[in-house]
Amino acid sequence: MSVWAAMSVLAEPITVASIRGLPRHLPITMRFPVPALVPLVLVCGVVIGAALGCAHLASSPRWNRASLPQVTPASWSAADGLPSRTEIVAGQLVIHADFPLAEQHRIVRELESLRTDVSQQLGLPISDEPVHLYLFENKDRYDAFAARQFPGFPTRRAFFVETDTTLSVFAVWQDRIAEDLRHETTHGYVHAVAPAIPLWLDEGVAEFFELPRSQQGVHAAHVAHLSGRLLEGTWRPDIERMEALASAGELSQDHYAEAWCWTHWLLCTTPQRQRLLQDYLADVRRDVQAAPLSARLRYAEGSTTDLSATLRAHLETLVPPDAR
Secondary structure, X not given: OOHHHHHHHHOOOOOOOOOOOOOOOOOEEEEEOOOXXXXXXXXXXXXXXXXXXXXXXXXXXXXXXXXXXXOOOOOOOHHHOOOOOEEEEEOOEEEEEOOOOXXXXXXXXXXXXXXXXXXXXXXXXXXXXXXXXXXXXXXXXXXXXXXXXXXXOOOEEEEEEEEOOOEEEEEEOOOOHHHHHHHHHHHHHHHHHOOOOOHHHHHHHHHHHOOOHHHOOOOHHHHHHHHHHHHHOOOOOOHHHHHHOOOHHHOOHHXXXXXXXXXXXXXXXXXXXXXXXXXXXXXXXXXXXXXXXXXXHHHHHOOOOOHHHHHHHHHHHHOOHHHO
């Protein structure tokens, strides 16, 4: 047990209830715990043709359950309109498609290798819990399934659903399917071993791994967005503010971009920062009340270090020379 795990008993309880925000294009994550536990619904989806993003919806004793979407845990089957023509097992993934899909398709191989990338970079163990990917060729069939099984949720290109017994991704095959599946499958790999990962970090990690390997985690759209905000003087990094986010209604494009930026800084600057993140995730797997990442960073970087200035300086190194 690390010093931070031992200190976690002093930390304030982390409120799980939250709504994961909806900027840009992200996934839908829904979780259904056993009835004896606090009901939780995580919604994280890719919106079709809209600048929305990942929603994370949950209820706690302080929430009015009547105001939450009514979603019933289900055991899905082909009879429910799910893809079943092709089935491919690729490591932890079980891929179901309603069209011919080659076992060696580059997207299949990329998603399979993504598990190792996520595990190694985050220091997480590899799970053997299946993550089911349901791929629809026809958008109308996909929309009809989503509307029938998850009424009331916005139309999205892809979404991830977590129940007590299953991890599932639903997606329509289209031009951005590789990006969508990398994002959604990352949620599946992470939640298989660290379901209590904080809201902001869960999204930062998914944003990091949704990129092709060749981009080395550098999200050009987020770099451009945040650097523009800096020039306007309308954004200041603040990790404590990120940690305090508990509702999707609070999340904006700034939050998704900043979550990615903190994640990139932690994973790609020094081995010490990457190890700090790995140790934090290991502690969160054992105790949801583990001491927050911000406290660990202030201890490791020095109490006089301005973390906001440090992240801004990191962002500036990622701005292309011709855009400076």
